[in-house]
Amino acid sequence: MEDPAALLQASKIEKSFPGVHALKKVDFTLRKGEVHSLMGENGAGKSTLIKCLTGVYGIDGGDIYFQGQSIRPTSPQHAARLGISSVYQEVNLCPNLSVAENIFVGREPMKGPFVRWKAMEKSAGEILSRFDIHIDVRRSLDSYSIAIQQMIAIARAINVSAQVLILDEPTSSLDKTEVGKLFEIVRRLKSEGMGIIFITHFLDQVYEISDRITVLRNGELVGEYKAKGLSKIALVTKMVGKDYDELTSVSRVESGGDNEVVISLEEVSARHSIENVSLELRRSEVVGFAGLLGSGRTEAANVMFGLEHNSSGTVRLKGTAVRLASPAEAIRRRIALCPEDRKRDGIIGELSIRENIILALQARYGLFKYIKKKQQNEMAGKYIELLGIATPDSEKKAGELSGGNQQKLILARWLATEPEVMLLDEPTRGIDVGAKAEIMKLTLDLCRQGMAIAFISSELDEVVRMSNKVIIMRDRAKTGEIAEKDLNQDAILRAIAGGDAS
Amino acid sequence: MKNVRKITSSKTFPPLVALFGILLFNVFLNPGFLTITIVEGHFFGQLIDILNRAVPIMILGIGMTLVIATGGTDLSCGALLALSGAVAVSLIRGKSTILNPETETPFIIVILATLAVASLCGLWNGFLVAKIGIQPIVATLILMTAGRGIAQLITGARNLTTGYPPFSVIGQGWFLMFPVPVFIAAGVFLLVWFLVRKTAFGLFVEAVGINASAARYSGINATLVIMTVYMISGFCAGVAGLIYASNIMCADATNAGLNFELDAILAVVLGGTSMMGGRIYLGGTVIGALIIMALTKSIYAFDVAPESALVVKAAAVVMVVLIQSPLFQNFRGRVRACLPFGRRAGEGA
């Protein structure tokens, strides 16, 4: 079992939570100077394994070896001291502290009992300049973008003479250039002999950076593979445990292209969000939105949902100019939005599934037309069945559902309001492939029934499969439209990159 | 079995047990504790007394429950109680300098004006929290500090007394053999209960308290909900202020309702509503207020300074806090999981 090159080796890891057997005799080996991707659907046990390795959870069985020594990290601090550092998706730094402090807090250069600020700031500047980042390290962290904060988090992590670096979904909030920059740093660290564990949902990134891939499914090890020898299809098949034909069965609803226009933007601008955007959503059509993060695709949806207000231009509903002052107003006008950040803006975790489902409809009815309990139960039952939400009953807390089911729950909430326009912002993010396919099929069903749908997604593959038309956003403006007949991933990529792109 | 489990796992069950425990303890100390006699057609007895004295905390607590359910806190309600008393008594007295058994302002106007002032103060709190985005503790700290100052401004820093008999009915009167304040408390409870359970208001408050952003995305006007909730808390303080002032027939700007906001918060927390916001347990709050009063009452049975009751109160809160703490919950969950009829593990979390 000893592998001479092994830096970190986990063997037969067992971990259970009440009611869940999260890890079943999982083996994992990280070698010196490699980037090792950990893949699996949500709930496969990736984060549990990471948390066991970094001491967030204790393990119920098995062994962890670090450079041949058996270890039992008891806390993230302990793991960091041993040389295992981690950087998470949401930047885990303190926004109120300076950049330098964020790199050093907890292990500041000291003189007696006192912190040596000057020395700390100097070395912080040096560390960051290694990454080609030249910023004022005395400013507080929150004055910098998420991308820079992420780099600072990595700077902090590797500064602890770390030998193992765990990157848990580090790229979700980064744009393409920033991801490139991050990978540059990862490659440099790798060449210095560090072992890096990388977790992401983006398949392309996995292949761009990894040497090896370990796949988990349902808490069990599927296998460890060399990235070069494993095709994408094979990888996804291993992750899902069944053939990857679910997604391929999704195909768009045919449309003549002259259906009734339900909502349209005419040269709409909103402060700090979009500029001069014109677009139309038609009945029984899916309009895809493609563009990088921050390109204005989410913002365009927000304007149509009354979350942001247009400073110029006209929003028309079935030809009539309207002013959407608030989401409540938009809902009254039969518009629905599944927000990008499901946890923050969608699910109300402590409320039951039933209450989550009726919430938007009730908000439209107002205070006094309270939906009767019986009706609530009927409605909940109906949508649980219709969308196939996996739950024993409608009184379970929404927060206890899995990601895919939560997404379905939000869809159910909107379906209950019988909308004519459905704006879906990243409806498939962070949910497993099976659930993805289900949600896409559902969306298409809704489209067939006459709904006008906006489909915003970073997964171009999905956009291409679903859309009757794709709108390209760049720098807060609409830069183009691709019609159904010209639709393929390459066309979209070229359009997103634009003429001047590298 | 299932029904038993349903009752015991209810959030209101532990405080109810606590209340009975305290009452039982009192019976132990004083066998006549439960005796209720009829004097001059009114019920008299320790239990009635506890009920009657718990009324101000109960009413403040009911308003506070809604505020806490939105994830906020209203520190100002004690000061608003004093302010309401000051408004009411000064309106009754008008410009007269002597103790007058007449009122200078029509009585109905006195009541409405007092409640309006208190509700407006509540609305101001709500405005600061919901519109300006100030943290609830800080926002209500302003009126907590300034409220008593304004009350003293109104009374001229004297203990304004009044001799207007109809006013005394509110706090001292009897109706159907029970003290009038008990009926007022019941009225406020029913009103708020109706609002919470028979309209969608409760759902909106809980949704906002758990996840304000998601509530907004669902079309709920979170700003309006929060402002309303603070206004209701202000209104409750107004009602409690009338009762308090009527009880002593005096507007005491300095001491009226002193630290009542803390007792009210305590009642809410004892009743099972989480300080983090979320589910509303109105009945729990009422029981919480009764617990506080019953505890105080048991202290009086010993020959110590009434203020020492605070020690016992502290001990009681520690107990409740321990019971509600994750540590104990875990332990209970584990015990349950081992029992043959126990709930499935994980479900209790």
Next chain:
Amino acid sequence: MKEMKEVKKTKKSRFSIDIKYIPALAAMFLFIASYAIGGMLYGDRGFLTLRNFTSIFTDNAYLGVSAVGMTFVIISGGIDLSVGSVAALSTMLIAWCTAELNMDSRLVLGLVLALGTFMGFMMGVLIDKLKVPPFIATLIGMFLARGLCFLISIQSITINDPLLRTLGRWRIRLVQRPPAHINISVIIFAVVLVTGIVIMQYTKFGRGVYAFGGNRQSAMLMGLPTSRIQIGVYAFNGFCSALAGVLFAFYTFSGYGRHLYGMELDVISSVVIGGSLLSGGVGYPIGSLFGIMIHGVILKYISFNGKLSSWWTKIAVGVLLLLFIALQRFIVYVADRNKKILKEH
């Protein structure tokens, strides 16, 4: 990385002093301004004399000591309602132990400070280990300490211990006429304040408190000893509360259960006026000094005016709170807007 350099440039030109300092600076300016205005109004009656100035310190030193501790708690993102009660309990214990039990006053002082620290420690344990909200945990401390006072005695007890009397009366005269002096309370306050500043700015513990208040989840994942920080903050504040009680005992030579009712309110509002954010992560002990001083100047106005009642203090503090909170909100708003603009370019 071209664009990252650019960010730096725009940053620097856009605002030169960190906006976090503004509330604390505003408190300083308000103190100076209010003192100057007092001088204009009541200059003829000696408002500007050194005597009047030093008396602001001698009268409020106990509040100042407590404010330093409270600043720690508030920066950590917590709140402590127990300070007034713990201080009152300290006065009570000092008086009772020396007067009734004839204990050595040095021992008593040590015991009182240890007890205050221990009570703070226990509240910290409740908050940290049992996840009790700080509001409730310190409410327990408040009730307990106040209740203990009355268990000891419901009467006010006079302090006659010679050493305590000497210490309380001891003072350094700065000028002869009109007599201006500082006393032991002011010196202790100064020491506590400087210690507080140094701890917060230059020690691991202090920086940990800022980190913890900024984002506790991150602080935990960054490997900071969060439990030690959180419990430490409440223990330190418990010590400060007890010390404030000691100074108050020097000031009044009495122990009484009704002492310092509502002190927590004065202290919290002073700390907020002094620029600390109740959401945690931002604040300076020096700002709290000015918060306390502003409070002191308002009291001076009232005593110099003679006709104003003391309730105006409450209204004035309320209005100041409102102003300062509005200022803080505005700053947060401006910062957010700047960030948003920066993101776009």
